[in-house]
Amino acid sequence: MLTIGTLSKKTGTKVQTIRYYEQIGLMPEPGRTEGGQRRYDNAQLDRLSFIRHSRQLGFSLDAIRELLDLSDHPNRPCHEADAIARRQLKQVEQRMARLEALRTELKRMVHECSGGRTADCKVLEVLRDHSECLTEHDEIGA
Amino acid sequence: MLTIGTLSKKTGTKVQTIRYYEQIGLMPEPGRTEGGQRRYDNAQLDRLSFIRHSRQLGFSLDAIRELLDLSDHPNRPCHEADAIARRQLKQVEQRMARLEALRTELKRMVHECSGGRTADCKVLEVLRDHSECLTEHDEIGA
């Protein structure tokens, strides 16, 4: 029987986060002691590890919910899990492409800054004047 | 004299977002008509363009606040703006490195999935078993 603190250490998840996962229905309600404290078993430890690992791979909580559901039904065809992973891969590649463009632009800004007054600072100039922009970057957030 | 809708179209910013920027003090309070509607001038259009362009480059609203402040004081030395851009560049490079690792892992997952039952789905297996993991990916969020 594991306390929430032990689970927290074993999975690298904050205690509050575990309670949060329970609240949103991602983790099942665990058993309680007489005094009302949560106690977990190994199945729950595995489930939380699965969740954390998936989060580290960039899956959204919704995607993880789907994956857990698939994992709970071993007789269903596998292509759904594969599709989720493929979707995720596509997203990651899109993000990388966008970041690559931003990196180019930022490098240019930094290299052109000669260290004078802000009045003729290239960094600010580039930000002020969109037409200086070499790349198309119309999506926000990374 | 520009309406908020015109400003919205010209900068590709949602109307609500413009009002939100005003609320958090990033945009100044504009003039109003008799009836209470906002009216903007070109200076404000430029400022909003600056904000949007900076957001597209991944700067946080806090960083943009600093940059706007620098931009408002042309006699200050430029190295602060340069430092902000360098910080941003470093962040972008870190994100790219992390995404690169995730991409490798996801590719591996997708390629190994043979399309059988979820019981022996490689995608789920990888997520279940952290020890299969080729990369170190302990930071979350991208």
Added chain:
DNA sequence: GCAAAACCTACACCAACTGTATCTTTTTCC
């Protein structure tokens, strides 16, 4: 048996918006 550590609930807060409801102003068209 008592202090300290770990736990409990409940709620507020973070970024950076977006969406909704309800109402008023402005524009457009006949």
Added chain:
DNA sequence: GGAAAAAGATACAGTTGGTGTAGGTTTTGC
């Protein structure tokens, strides 16, 4: 000029994925 439609106003809730805090209870270790 007057009706209808488009655009604007405020205020507040919701989004994602958590984190932080306050104030109280339970468990553990010596």
